[in-house]
Amino acid sequence: MAEFTKLVPEYVRTLAGYTPGKPVRQAEQESGVRCIKMASNENPFGPSPRAVEAIRAAAEQANYYPDNDTVDLRLKLAERFHVKAEQVLVTAGSTELINDLARILLRPGLNAITSRLSFIIYPIATKASGGALLEVPMRDNSYDLDAIAAAIDKNTRLIYLANPNNPTGTIFDAAELDRFLDRVPENVIVALDEAYSDFATYFAGTRGVVYSHALQYMRAGRQNLVVLRTFSKAHGLAGLRVGYGFGTAELMGYLGRVRTTFSVSSVAQAGALAALEDEAHVRRALDNNAAGATYLTRAMAEMGYSMPPTWANFMYVDIGEEAAPVARRLQEEGVIIRPLAPWGAPNAIRVTIGTPEQNELFVSAFRKIMEVPSGEYQVPR
Ligand SMILES: Cc1ncc(COP(=O)(O)O)c(C=O)c1O
Structure with missing residues (x-):
């Protein structure tokens, strides 16, 4: 039998593999609901x-x-x-x-x-x-x-x-x-x-x-x-x-x-x-991204969550509690986001900015899961 512990160097044997964002099909099979993916910083409008x-x-x-x-x-x-x-x-x-x-x-x-x-x-x-x-x-x-x-x-x-x-x-x-x-x-x-x-x-x-x-x-x-x-x-x-x-x-x-x-x-x-x-396709994504960043920042602030201003197409939120169970519950509501324990930030999530509809879906699912009373905030427009 090949002795792989001798053949493969230790630095390869101890490598932690990459944890990808969950593919939509897998999430849908797991949760039994239609899902949107806001987990891998992709362009929500697809390719040109x-x-x-x-x-x-x-x-x-x-x-x-x-x-x-x-x-x-x-x-x-x-x-x-x-x-x-x-x-x-x-x-x-x-x-x-x-x-x-x-x-x-x-x-x-x-x-x-x-x-x-x-x-x-x-x-x-x-x-x-x-x-x-x-x-x-x-x-x-x-x-x-x-x-x-x-x-x-x-x-x-x-x-x-x-x-x-x-x-x-x-x-x-x-x-x-x-x-x-x-x-x-x-x-x-x-x-x-x-x-x-x-x-x-x-x-x-x-x-x-x-x-x-x-x-x-x-x-x-x-x-x-x-x-x-x-x-x-x-x-x-x-x-x-x-x-x-x-x-x-x-x-x-x-x-x-x-x-x-x-x-x-x-x-x-x-x-x-x-x-x-x-260039028009890229421009559309950039305009949508800026509007989505403003919307999500305001909506999260209304719920009491602050985040660093984003310069990219995703938001980083420290939610002040373990993020993995929150991500699982969001998936049950049809929204895939990224809990950041593999990065060493177990209380943080990363949410890709989506289309206006996707952003609203995330906000309402998050509000429901975090039990923010609906009377206390209004999603800004
Ligand atoms: C900072 C950073 N660099 C590089 C990449 C990799 O992109 P690519 O799809 O080109 O391999 C990503 C993708 O998430 C990223 O966030």
């Missing part, structure tokens, strides 16, 4: 119709392998963001890039740094590479960049920063990142994860904040910064698995070599290209 059309057309050619260099999409992204094509790498979701960064930069004895209560893939990616992960405490539900800079040691090779952060929805602004980057040694790579950049840019415009200089850094040839983006959020293509990163041509080249060959399917490339063209 133009993307769907391109996906259908590409499906006809699915007998052929995809373009492994994703040339059309890379050129389009380079043109859109005014960077060189060699600075762009397209991957199977930004998750693939998060993993590949750890794979090429870490090994046993080296470490990565991130914040506590941040994206749950960072620990998995880091530990799977054999490296250690230092998780620095937060300050006011936000990244504490000073503490992260202070935690860098001679074995640090990689820093993951989620901006906005998942699950708290908070950001650090462009000036804060500038100051932080001044403190990071050249041989430490900063992976700036801007999966929710479309939402943050929108909110920044309405709130008078400068959100990010990330692309200026790329155009200026900054060596130790990689910027991660995705088609999974504002563009509504989470199921297709397309993300991308910007970095130096040299680093993108190394990442391209370890990337799983053909990981971005031809259908995904076609869908992403078409989605980039449909």
Whole structure:
């Protein structure tokens, strides 16, 4: 019999797997009611119709392998963001890039740094590479960049920063990142994860904040910064698995070599290209998201729950009691949200901002479960 305890390294055997948001079909089978999913920060309007059309057309050619260099999409992204094509790498979701960064930069004895209560893939990616992960405490539900800079040691090779952060929805602004980057040694790579950049840019415009200089850094040839983006959020293509990163041509080249060959399917490339063209679809999602954030913030405040202002397409709520049973009861009412015990926040939930109808359904289910007397509040309009 194979002795897997000897074959598989301990850091792999002890890996905690990813806990995904519950799929609608599974929740419906469990609860016996129709469910809506507000658990995985997806676009509630679905993909752009133009993307769907391109996906259908590409499906006809699915007998052929995809373009492994994703040339059309890379050129389009380079043109859109005014960077060189060699600075762009397209991957199977930004998750693939998060993993590949750890794979090429870490090994046993080296470490990565991130914040506590941040994206749950960072620990998995880091530990799977054999490296250690230092998780620095937060300050006011936000990244504490000073503490992260202070935690860098001679074995640090990689820093993951989620901006906005998942699950708290908070950001650090462009000036804060500038100051932080001044403190990071050249041989430490900063992976700036801007999966929710479309939402943050929108909110920044309405709130008078400068959100990010990330692309200026790329155009200026900054060596130790990689910027991660995705088609999974504002563009509504989470199921297709397309993300991308910007970095130096040299680093993108190394990442391209370890990337799983053909990981971005031809259908995904076609869908992403078409989605980039449909700015009206993205705009609709962003407008709806801002209105939904206002509505949910007010409705929750009326019920006595405050939350950090969101810069993304979800709300983080500390409900002051164990969240897992509340999530189960919400599911019985037909609403799937994310209880955050796997993130280390057992009293918190994360709720994706949905359509107006979905948001109202969540609010009325939450009010019922938390037994907020209906006379005491009115859902604001
Ligand atoms: C902060 C952050 N980064 C990256 C991702 C991964 O996105 P993708 O679907 O591109 O792998 C997510 C998805 O939830 C996220 O929240």
